[in-house]
Amino acid sequence: MTERRERLWLNREGTVLVVVDVQERLAPAMPPEVLERVVKGIRTLIDAAALLKLPVITTEQYPAGIGQTIAALAPGEQGELVEKTSFSCCGEPAFLAALARHDARRVLLVGMEAHVCVFQTLLDLRAHHYDVHLVRDAICSRRKSDYRAALHLADAAGATLTTVEIALFQLLRHSRAPEFKAVSALIKQR
Known part of the structure; x- marks a missing residue:
């Protein structure tokens, strides 16, 4: 595969799902219809990650002030929780250590806010x-x-811009995958 094509493909091996800062006091600030869509998308990805045996790292920005991840x-x-104070997850050594433990090469990135913690994390991950x-x-900001x-x-x-369904069908690769029916059911429930 060419380097560009390889970068566009998601493979199970070396892929980690990172859920950024979907917290109790931040989530209500999002437009309600957007928040509902994003939470459903992230929940679908987390459930599929369990079926596909993908690691999940969840971060919380200053949980003493912003609260914990929404229930x-x-x-x-299968998830790991990393608390942080830097906007970029990469500013927290425990986050980089978690990626290294999972031998990650690709990150499936979701969460909030898209233009702050998610974007700064993306920049540092690319670096x-x-x-x-x-x-x-499966990302959002207060303002469109x-x-x-x-x-x-x-x-x-x-970065590769993707959607919940594109990502999941890439990870499955074909309908013969043992997890196909279960993941398809998750997608239909969205």
């Missing part, structure tokens, strides 16, 4: 030579203009 997305058994797949229907700017800048930074 609907609380890290499960650390990770392929970043930004899931555009900030969301759109984050997508534009993410593309310019070399």
Whole structure:
């Protein structure tokens, strides 16, 4: 495969799902219909990650002030939680250590806000030579203009812009995958 094509493909091996800062006091600031869509998309990805045996790293920005991850997305058994104070997840050594433990090369990136913590994490991940797949229907900002700017800048930074369904079908690769029916059912429930 060419380098560009290889970067666009998601493979199970070396891929980690990162859920950025979907927290109790931040989530209510998002437009309600957008928040509902984003939470459903992230929940679908977390559930599929469990089926596909993908690691999940969840971050919380200053949880003493912003609260914990919302209950609907609380890290499960396969998840790791990293608390941080820097906007970029990469500013927290425990986050970089978690990526290294999972031998990650690709990051499936979701969360909020798209133009702050998600975008700064994306920039730093690219600087650390990770392929970043930004899931555009599983990120949000308070304002649509900030969301759109984050997508534009993410593309310019070399991230792959994707969706929940594109990502999941890439990870499955074909309908013969043992997890196909279960993952398809998750997609239909969205």
